[in-house]
Amino acid sequence: MPKVLIADKLSESAVEVFRQRGVDAEIATGLSPEELKKKLPGFDGLAIRSATKVTKEILDAAPDLRVVGRAGIGVDNVDQEAATARGVVVMNTPGGNAVTTAEHAISLMLAMARRIPQADASTKAGKWEKSKFQGVEVTNKTLGLVGCGNIGAIVAERARGLRMKVIAYDPYLTQERARTLGIKRVETLDELYGQADFITLHVPKTDETTGMIDKAAMQKMKPGVRIINCARGGLIVEQDLADMIQDGHVAAAAIDVYDEEPAKANPLFELENTVCTPHLGASTSEAQEKVAVQVAEQMADYLTTGAVSNALNMPSLTAEESEHLGPYMTLADQIGSFAGQLTRSGISSIKIEYEGTVAGLNTRPITQSALAALLRPVLASVNLVNAPVVARERDIEVSEVKHERDHDYQTLVRVSVQSESGSHSIAGTLFGGDKPRLVEINGIAVEAELGPRMLYISNEDKPGLIGDVGNTLAESGINIATFHLGRAERGRDALALIEVDDDVAPYVVEKLSKLPAIRDVNVFRHPQIQLAEAAE
Template sequence: MAKPKVLIADKMDPNAAKIFAERGCDVDVITGKTADELKAMIGPYDGLAIRSSTKVTPDILAAATNLKVIGRAGIGVDNVDIAAASAQGVVVMNTPFGNSITTAEHAIALIMALARQIPEADVSTQAGKWEKNRFMGVEVTGKTLGLIGAGNIGSIVASRALGLKMKVIAFDPFLTAERAVDIGVEKVELDELLARADFITLHTPLTDATRNILSAENLARTKPGVRIVNCARGGLIDEAALKDALVSGQVAGAALDVFATEPAKHNPLFGTPNFICTPHLGASTTEAQVNVALQVAEQMSDFLVHGGVANALNMPSLSAEEAPRLRPYMVLAERLGSLVGQLAHGNLTDISIEVEGAAAQLNMKPITGAVLSGLMQQYSQSVNMVNAPFLAKERGLDVREIRHEREGVFQTLVRVTVGTSAGNRSVAGTLFGKAEPRLVEIFGIGIEAELAGNMMYIVNDDQPGFIGRIGTLLGENDINIGTFHLGRRQTGGEAVLLLSVDHRVPEAVLQKACRLDGVRVVKALTF
């Protein structure tokens, strides 16, 4: 089996390449290429490791015909078109924890620099001035720090600020009351934070909801004399409005490590009194640079070699340890999704994935992704677990997950039900020997069958002689039967026959089977 090929397209710690090689990947380090050069060379690679310089656009993705994973050594993925990557089935990973401490420490450093006017005092002193009375600072002890965003980095900033004896309040729609208690902050709404905070620091991604969260209107709502720090993403603050607020004195000081346009060679804030800036140094420590490079190499190689998924932005996480245990369930789930997709009639409106018994104790997201992958194969030949949820959403399919702690007839069970214009259709399967997927129910009829290769599905009236007639028909057309599985609702009622055959059944033979006495439905299946 060929080794996965990885391209490191941006400069990063050389140990990253060593990790790829040690973990079974072929790796090339080729940095500084233009978009056209990258587009011309990306085709053979399974993985692409980048920092912030390389832009992964739809054009580059279209040329990356073999690409399976993009790894961003760092937090921000503004340089990756995640929607286009998802549509193409490419996993996008980042390393959210490798530079968390470094970025949090930089925010604290800027808070202290603002409080004591350190950059201005340094310039003045080195110019031979001794303007002791000019630089009157403020203490941070006892002041209120307002966090906009209390995730990983924000919570670290909170712990450091609490150590400085500050009071910390936080606005974050995803912050639970329990988590707020755990990290020692008071959860508040944005308006209250703006009105109360002596210092505001931002730690949120740039989204449509957070863009210009400190707009002119919100800056006007802040406590007069507030000091603002942003080490998160450019675009969270209206820079022109911030300049006006600094000039008016509404904002006593601001320190930015990030800008709406980078590199920031020209900016209206430059030269404004009480303004401090640094060139996106949040992650710029020796330790952080090493950490994110090693982390992205470990994550990508785990995915390419073992199937583990960590810190992915467009699919559920699946650790390398979980992957072997979940893989049989994912095979079962994909085949159930494929089966119901091939057999369901009418337009699909919704799908529910239910797990019970041993399956209910597992990470359900990969199982759901596998079901959708199997189902959506009816609509796209290039579908996988990454783009299947995207395709399902695109088609307006409502997806529900149901977990039953109970254990039924089977020690473990996965059930897939789709709603269609013709009614609900449900199939269920289990694992034999903890690893062998088996169908155990189809549309309410109990049946045991392996779903693999080419198969033939027949619904017929339960009557004597039918098995002989179908066997004769297939024999006359040189179609060899591998396995033969039967199920029925009741004696003389509706029956189901699933046959595995050596080759796909031709359409002409399917039509002949449809004309056999008692046959209701005939369909060729492929797994």
């Protein structure tokens, strides 16, 4: 039974979801980094919120870890690069708190516009300062969205209900999507800055967005602009914002996230024209329940069925896709493994081609299966998650090609490898929709099912080969299970693919290599045997 450690506070519903889906969940919150490192061995999954920091050191101390699930959208506390290198899937729940965060942004905007927190504090202090807290209407004002993904789109919908004009800057926002939302797309941030009365941020924290709202950016905004940030801390240079509020160019700000959290001191806390909340964007009972259940479902599905959803370092793969693509991924695994075991020098490029039915499917998981299997003979730790990174680190060019041309087979997958010592091309298909078969090796047609132990022999097409090989194996006490032959044309290049019942010792390979007409002999081990040996 897979095991998951819940290291941050999650709804009890998460534990129930894990239990119902056949995953053992243990709760251990508030652990120090050292305690977490000691605790993690033996766990397949780690469920967190924002408190636990999943560093390279933590990952290195968790040899069994397969997935990290973040209940929420932000994954600043997970070293994704280190997780990917280790082959650990990183998941989040981007839609789980979208409504809650969007509503908080709207709430902050209204509270800031009408100065509600300040008026509340004054009234409760026994004052009646009605004239001091004059606000502004939002009706007919222009709201500028910096980022228009899930949360930004909900903010836009709510703002239009308040009769606001909404504009948005987002490089990924299409004109069609903007029309559907009833908003105007602007081409540049400067254009948004020049038009918006209110600006709300809904972008992730990246190298490009960190510090994007600084003094220079605010100077381009309309005098009297009001700024809201419920996205990520660090998007705004806080001291610059405080200075611009004091100068009067920025009328007010409503902030929920900060450079350093928990934020005990901040230049924005000292100003009257700010509304500050302690990272409450996702803090509703509905959102907490939703993200806890969602992350548990995602992690359990991955650990029990291989389904991948909302992963940040691996293509998504639904449970239905996982079942449907499973035979193709198995085929790619076998072809890639065969090609990898034939390759004896540094690889420069890998091409994966799809023809027929498979060309119309989600081929990214299939490609990564082939890539991982191909690299596994050299790197036992490679898997579906880190295979593309491993290839990139080694300057291996990887390409994927889909053909619409007709072929003899309903579906065909071909893996071609270029290395320092030459090239190999292996193709396969599925018989009966789920039975992998090799159908071509280096341009020579052959039809074979890959067994646990295979001998691959390349040779000249000359009489007597079958008898010589059979006698040599018999003398060594090795029984032949199946024997498959193929040739380019009579008297030219040929091959033999032989399934045997026992391991073939190196001395047997050497004896075979010395037989007349044989050019090369390779021992092929099935991917499942490779994985089992690596696990041991």
